[in-house]
Amino acid sequence: MKRTLLVLVLCVALLATLSFAKTKIVYWQYYYETKIKTVDQVIEEFERLNPDIEVEHVNFPYENYNQKVAASVPAGIGPDVVNLFYGWIPKYVTSGYLQPLPEDEFSKAYFAENFFPFVGPGVNFEGKSYALPIAVRSLSLIWNKDLFKAAGLDPEKPPLTLNELVAYAKKLTVYDRAGNIVQAGLTMQPSGQGHQWIREVLIRQFGGVPYSSDNKMVMYDKTGAGADVLKFYTDLIVEDKISYPGFMNDDVTAFSSQKAAMTIDGSFRIGTLRNVKGLNFAFAELPSHNGVKSNFASFWANGITKNATGDRLVAAIKFVKFLSSEYVMDLWLKNVGELPANPALAANYYDDPTYGPFLKGLEYAHATFFVDETAQRQVIMDAVDKVINGYSPETAWKEMASEEQVVLDKFWK
């Protein structure tokens, strides 16, 4: 009797330790309803495939995300796997927060096989890779078909080149008697996606490159057409008067309230625009110039923090890999509406009228290496503001380059 009891107790104890032996990792991402639901579903599937791993999913409001992540690290209670904007990687790495992805598992060949070409450099810092994206975003030209028709333009034909874009924009702008713009031809919002369009698309189309290959130097003042880029952009505001920054408060409001005929925006806006009643719009690849096509891509990626060691590191690697699997990417496109980072999977959607133009843009897209995205956006906003307030584009462009160089130097010192 006693012996049976002892065996029973031992069995229970063994079972208990077995269930305790489950490796538990913590995953953090910001609060976005469809993303959370999808990740919950993904975690369920992951735990089914890996019964020895348990994933705890923690969310924070987007506004507080960085602060929460930041505060948790010194306190030592942070996550094992963290979802972060790729532009934050340099800061997180130099702060000793992220650990590099092991090269044997995440080789160059692995990146080439699974991701669009801009992803590898985007997650690389000083020769090591730090994170993997689930989904990516790019820009497209979005146009309002009804306003095209009203202006006597073919509603099925978006402008294909910058020259066409300017011509169309002029035709599509409507003024009141006093000369105030009441309908913008094209939104001009550097604080929105405008700064990305200038930096990664216009600069390249005017023959320049934004930064040196090691990302330490501003190059747009030394290469290509230099200040002509800014002149092109601000001429639309100052000379052609097709719109101005802050028209209808912002570009998204202007376009969704049908007060702007064209806008340049990211794939993350698809959902917002679809929910606007009566808005008859379509997407197109960004207009080319001098035969050059370019686009800006950005993404959120999953990295492994220094918290993860031993079994938890092994589990974290598995989880990060799983999050970037085709299964998750496909689910992500369907549930969240973000573009798959895998070209093979993306190819299935090339003919989709919504996703197609964005996906084609990914082939020739560049992901800017941001050291301080807010500050780098600010210098472009300021340059445009300067020209509006009477500076010459040459002066504004030169000052923009030297101000941004200060931002870069501060990071690299």
Added chain:
Amino acid sequence: MKLRQKKTMTAYLFLIVPLIFFIFVRFFPTIYAFWLSFTDWNIISPKMNFVGFDNFRALFADSVFMKSLWNTFKYVLYGVPLVLVLSFAISLLLNNIRKGQAFYRLIYVMPYITPLVAVSWVWRWMYQRPPVGVINNLFSFVGIPTQRFLFSMDQALIAIVVTTVWVNLGYCIVIFLAGLQTIPKEYLEASKIDGANRWQVLTKITVPLLNPVILFLVVTQSILFLRIFTQVYNMTDQGSGGPLNSTKPLVLYIYQKAFLSFEMGSASSATVVLFGIILLITLLQFRLLKRRVQY
């Protein structure tokens, strides 16, 4: 123990609770910020190196910081006199009416009890250019050229001051009214009998007797304008304090340093500078305005 001693003990016992609160929630973070201002902490790094006065030197060499500092003074210089004069004038008028005083008071206090973020956004939309901005549409209607307001380097700061004055007006009116009602009627009547005109009554009796109220309002309103943030953050494009930093106050500069550029060390230095300024201005005002008037 005597009854008196017991009473004092009880009082101290109750005072301990707020004291603990103040030490941990107010003083400790303040002192910590002072310490941070001498480090290069970048908010996500566990490393925190002592750098002496480097942050302060860098701040005063930073043109954006100097601009924010100057903007902050502009907010105070434009805002405080405007809100005080307006609210004093309105409260004098309100003090004269008996019927409907509560109603008017309520109207003026409404902006003050409305969440500042909502107020800022409503004003932001009112300041828009056509086709949506109410103010500009009105201008258009009567034939005045439309203004750029929040997008103009010259008008943006003043536009924000106007909104802030509109918000703070109600509070100042209530305080002024309370002050006016404490002035003994005998003084006013006696002065009238002595042949004082309205202006003399105002300058020789009302204003001097309101001195403590004025001091209180000058100090609190100055501190409010020195710490201006919410309006600017919500009324400028992407909360940037633009165009070209023309509306950026110190607190917004601090916020951007700390939570967008993650430079906690230099953000703390800027906080220390702001703290010093507020302390100095407040002490100065106490010294200049603290005059007891008795008749």
